[in-house]
Amino acid sequence: MRSFLATALSLCAWAQTGLETPRIGTMLDANGAVRPVYGVAGSVTVGEPIATGILSIACSRKICLKTDIAALLALDEEAAFVYFQESKQLARWHAGQLDSIDFVPGGDVLSLRVSSGVLEFAVRRDGGVWIMRGQDVIDSLPDDAGPVMLLTNGVLFANAEALVLRRPDGTEVRFDIKGVEALFFIGEGYVQARVGLSTYALRIEPGREQIFLLPEAPP
Amino acid sequence: MALMLALAARAQPFLVTIDGNNQSRVGDTYDYGKVAAGDIKDVLFGACNTGNVPPTVRGVGFSISAVYGYVPGQCLRFTVRFSATQPDSYSAGLYSTSLQVNTINVFLLALVLPAPSLTVFPVCTVDSQRRIDFGSVPAGTLRLCNFSLQNLNAQPLVIATIAATGAFQGPQNLPTPFTLAPQEAKTFTIQVTPACGTNSLSGTLIVNTQNYTLTGTSFVPALPKPTLTFDSNNFASGQQHLLTMNLPAQAPCGADGSVGLTFVPAASAVTDDPTIVFVAVNKRTVPFHVNPGSTQVLLNGQPSVVFATGSTAGKIGFTINGDTSTTLAIPPATISIDTATASNQRLGNLDIEIIGYDNTYTAGAMSFAFLDTGGKPIGLSAISADFTSAFKTYFTNQKSGSSFLMRVSFPVTGDQKQVASVQVTLTNAAGQSQTGALTFQ
Numbered sequence: 001m002r003s004f005l006a007t008a009l010s011l012c013a014w015a016q017t018g019l020e021t022p023r024i025g026t027m028l029d030a031n032g033a034v035r036p037v038y039g040v041a042g043s044v045t046v047g048e049p050i051a052t053g054i055l056s057i058a059c060s061r062k063i064c065l066k067t068d069i070a071a072l073l074a075l076d077e078e079a080a081f082v083y084f085q086e087s088k089q090l091a092r093w094h095a096g097q098l099d100s101i102d103f104v105p106g107g108d109v110l111s112l113r114v115s116s117g118v119l120e121f122a123v124r125r126d127g128g129v130w131i132m133r134g135q136d137v138i139d140s141l142p143d144d145a146g147p148v149m150l151l152t153n154g155v156l157f158a159n160a161e162a163l164v165l166r167r168p169d170g171t172e173v174r175f176d177i178k179g180v181e182a183l184f185f186i187g188e189g190y191v192q193a194r195v196g197l198s199t200y201a202l203r204i205e206p207g208r209e210q211i212f213l214l215p216e217a218p219p
Numbered sequence: 220m221a222l223m224l225a226l227a228a229r230a231q232p233f234l235v236t237i238d239g240n241n242q243s244r245v246g247d248t249y250d251y252g253k254v255a256a257g258d259i260k261d262v263l264f265g266a267c268n269t270g271n272v273p274p275t276v277r278g279v280g281f282s283i284s285a286v287y288g289y290v291p292g293q294c295l296r297f298t299v300r301f302s303a304t305q306p307d308s309y310s311a312g313l314y315s316t317s318l319q320v321n322t323i324n325v326f327l328l329a330l331v332l333p334a335p336s337l338t339v340f341p342v343c344t345v346d347s348q349r350r351i352d353f354g355s356v357p358a359g360t361l362r363l364c365n366f367s368l369q370n371l372n373a374q375p376l377v378i379a380t381i382a383a384t385g386a387f388q389g390p391q392n393l394p395t396p397f398t399l400a401p402q403e404a405k406t407f408t409i410q411v412t413p414a415c416g417t418n419s420l421s422g423t424l425i426v427n428t429q430n431y432t433l434t435g436t437s438f439v440p441a442l443p444k445p446t447l448t449f450d451s452n453n454f455a456s457g458q459q460h461l462l463t464m465n466l467p468a469q470a471p472c473g474a475d476g477s478v479g480l481t482f483v484p485a486a487s488a489v490t491d492d493p494t495i496v497f498v499a500v501n502k503r504t505v506p507f508h509v510n511p512g513s514t515q516v517l518l519n520g521q522p523s524v525v526f527a528t529g530s531t532a533g534k535i536g537f538t539i540n541g542d543t544s545t546t547l548a549i550p551p552a553t554i555s556i557d558t559a560t561a562s563n564q565r566l567g568n569l570d571i572e573i574i575g576y577d578n579t580y581t582a583g584a585m586s587f588a589f590l591d592t593g594g595k596p597i598g599l600s601a602i603s604a605d606f607t608s609a610f611k612t613y614f615t616n617q618k619s620g621s622s623f624l625m626r627v628s629f630p631v632t633g634d635q636k637q638v639a640s641v642q643v644t645l646t647n648a649a650g651q652s653q654t655g656a657l658t659f660q
Contacts, residue, residue: 017606019613022557022574022624038619040557040576042457043494043530045619046501198499212459213525215501 025187026050026059027214030197034066037186041203042212061188065093074112074119074150075185081112081119105132111183113150122148122155131155141166149183149191151204156183156191163193163202165209175202175211232268232315234323235294242294248326249313251301255334255429256372259302265294266323269315273297274323278311281327303331306372333376334429335399338367345431351424353387353435358415359471359511360440366390367406368426370399378427383409385422387433413437415472415511442509443468445516447478447537447545450523454547456530456578456621457555459498462537463523464516470509478518479504480526481536481543485551488580488611494620495529507539530555530576530620551579551649557622561641561657569629569638569659573645576622580614581648583607587629590656592639601644602629635659 024037024044033049034057054066058073058080065073065080072083079094083103090103107125114120120133122141129148131139141148145157154167158180165173179195186192186201192214193200203210234245242265254260261284266274271289276282276299284300303309308330315323339345343364344352356362370376379396383389390407399405411420413435420435443466450461464478480503482495497505497519505519518524528535532551537544556575563569571587588601604627613623631638636659643654 017604017609017628018626019606019609020624021617021619022622039494039622040457040530040555040574042459043527043576043620043622045494213498215496215498 023187024201025185025190026057026064027186027192027199027201028054028057028066028184028194029199029216030194034064037201037214041201041210044201044212044214046215056184058185059187060185072109072112073185074114076114076117081114083109083112083121085109110146110148111150111155113152115152120150122150129157147180147183149185151191153204153206156202156204158183158193163211165202165204167206173209177211232266232323234274234313234315234325235265235267237263237265237294237296245325247324248328251327251329253330253332253428254301254303255427256306256331257302257304257334258429259300260329261298261300263296263298264313265296266315267294269295269323271295272315274313274315276311276313276327278309278327279303280309280329280331281311281313299327301327301329303329306331306333332428333370333372333374335376335378335426336369336371337426337429337431338369340365340367348432349430350432350434353411353420353433355436355438356411356413356420357440357471358413358417358437361410361412362435363408363410365406365408366424367404368399369404370401373401375400381407381424381426383422383424383433385433386413386417386420386435387411387422387424409433411435415439439472439474442466442470442474442476445539445544447539449547454528454535454549456528456532456549456552457576458528459525460528461523462497462518462526464507464518464539466509466514466516469512469514471511473511474509476507476540477504478507478524479538479541481538482529482531482533483536484531484533485549486532486578486580488614489531489617489621492529492531492533492620493618494527494622495531495535496527498525498527530578530622531580532578549578553650553652554582554645554647556645556652556654559643559654559657561659563635563638563659565628567630567632567635569631569635569641571627571629571641571643571657573625573627573643573654574623575625575645575652576620577610577645577647578621579648580610580621581607582610582623582645584646585627586644586646587627588642588644589638590640590642591637594639597638601642 021038027035027037032054034051034054035049036047038045051066053068056067056071058065058075060075070085074081082091082093090101091098105123107123110122112121122131128143129141129145130137141157144159149156156165163175163177163180180193182194184192189205191202199214200211201214235242251260273286280303281301285298287296289295311327313325353362376399377396387409389409393407417437422433424431424433445464445466448463505524507516507518509516532549535547554577559573561571583606586601586603589597591597640656640658642656645652
């Protein structure tokens with residue numbers, strides 16, 4: 001073993017490096033333009049629009065979905081579930097194709113996520129906000145929750161007073177942001193919160209939660 | 220017969236008073252009314268159908284003070300002035316002497332009343348034309364002027380009216396009518412608070428039959444020197460802070476301006492950091508506005524504005540309308556590591572990815588300490604590498620501050636899964652930073 005490691009490490013003298021501008025993700029600005037966000041948390045610049053006329057986005061490290069009609073998006077590796085809020089129709093997007101899915105949520109759908117390959121969704125009905133897995137209620141949120149974003153590791157929701165990040169163990173991190181109107185995934189570990197003409201980026205990585213304002217447009 | 224026709228063609232002479240474009244025909248008498256002792260009262264008359272020879276006035280206190288150019292076919296305009304110092308009734312005759320037939324004969328009447336003596340105290344001044352000047356008054360601020368009204372006559376004097384008009388107010392607490400005994404005096408104040416945007420002030424002080432013109436000018440005063448406050452006393456790169464702007468005193472008038480950001484980097488490697496901005500507008504300036512009577516200044520329409528400290532050490536300056544107000548120091552710091560990961564998924568390579576920023580722009584020297592699956596160090600010491608040149612090249616073309624995403628690959632032979640983790644030490648001019656143990660996965 002030692003001999004192998006010595007051999008392996010003897011090659012390290014030729015370590016190679018590459019440097020580039022880090023990219024937090026892709027934001028949707030107040031004018032419906034999709035822009036790349038460069039930098040690190042708290043110190044960012046935004047680039048030129050890569051799409052315009054967009055109403056919803058969901059971006060991960062692998063893909064970035066954009067729609068020009070109001071929709072809820074749940075990324076699933078390189079596929080996604082899409083819920084069209086106006087027509088109340090669910091579809092699955094994969095390989096550039098959109099397939100309709102029978103879906104009877106029984107209320108107003110607020111968010112989608114894929115957990116272990118199964119679609120889960122938050123729905124407002126009967127005066128409450130419920131998190132469903134198929135026909136089963138697996139959790140609930142305060143009645144006044146909204147907007148809501150189901151995360152892989154918890155749930156993010158806004159109420160009249162704050163933006164709340166609730167972990168599976170019930171612990172919460174609150175951010176003093178009022179009037180959140182929409183939430184989008186904008187990159188690995190980042191969610192965008194739109195408040196009027198302001199856009200916040202929320203870092204949701206456990207233990208590194210942080211919120212900061214995003215520049216709205218290039219200078 | 221011919222003579223009679225000529226006489227009939229001659230128009231009847233008459234007298235009018237002229238007030239602007241209005242003319243009023245005068246009968247047998249014209250009454251100047253009540254005139255305060257010592258006051259001057261002018262009346263503009265027109266003698267019509269009398270040719271170009273002005274009438275004459277005979278009587279104490281009355282005189283023709285001006286005759287204006289005659290225009291054929293129009294009335295001859297002239298001013299008759301009345302002034303007398305002794306209270307009494309006055310009369311005079313106004314005669315037109317140019318025509319032998321149908322001359323004008325009008326009696327002029329005036330009643331002179333005793334008047335109080337008005338004294339104006341500084342800072343206000345009064346001139347011979349009875350114009351009282353309040354001076355130059357900052358808009359939105361109160362200017363008071365003190366007056367004294369004294370009866371210098373031998374008999375009591377009733378003050379029936381005393382009031383200020385126009386932009387001026389007062390006097391307060393001096394109800395009328397009141398009587399001034401001989402030699403008695405009363406003081407009072409007249410005030411003015413110019414409205415913002417007003418340049419000139421005008422009004423009248425009326426004391427019985429006497430009018431005094433009140434004048435003054437106004438200007439927009441300078442804003443009280445604003446103070447900038449922050450949500451913290453400690454500043455470092457990679458942060459966002461709130462800036463608030465207040466006035467030490469209420470703004471007398473509304474005002475607009477701009478607050479600016481400047482930045483001087485400590486490192487010579489760069490000249491600026493574009494991530495240092497007022498974030499909401501993504502610019503180095505934001506407009507401010509203050510409402511009249513407020514001490515809070517709105518920045519971009521909000522009570523406070525967020526600015527980013529960027530990722531470069533140096534000095535951030537704040538200017539108000541271009542004048543430097545406050546400077547914040549952003550100290551040099553060790554390399555900030557945002558995220559760091561290690562991967563052994565690529566055959567024959569160990570890949571390390573680090574995202575962070577170096578606010579000194581001196582990154583390059585690094586060391587990599589590898590551990591095997593038993594937790595023991597691999598090799599006698601950590602592997603050193605110097606990427607200074609690569610970082611210099613990168614920073615030269617960088618337009619997002621000092622943030623970087625660095626990928627380092629170590630070619631290996633054999634079973635690379637035997638290398639369990641790595642700890643990276645990054646060095647810059649401010650010291651060293653470490654990633655902690657990064658597990659290869």
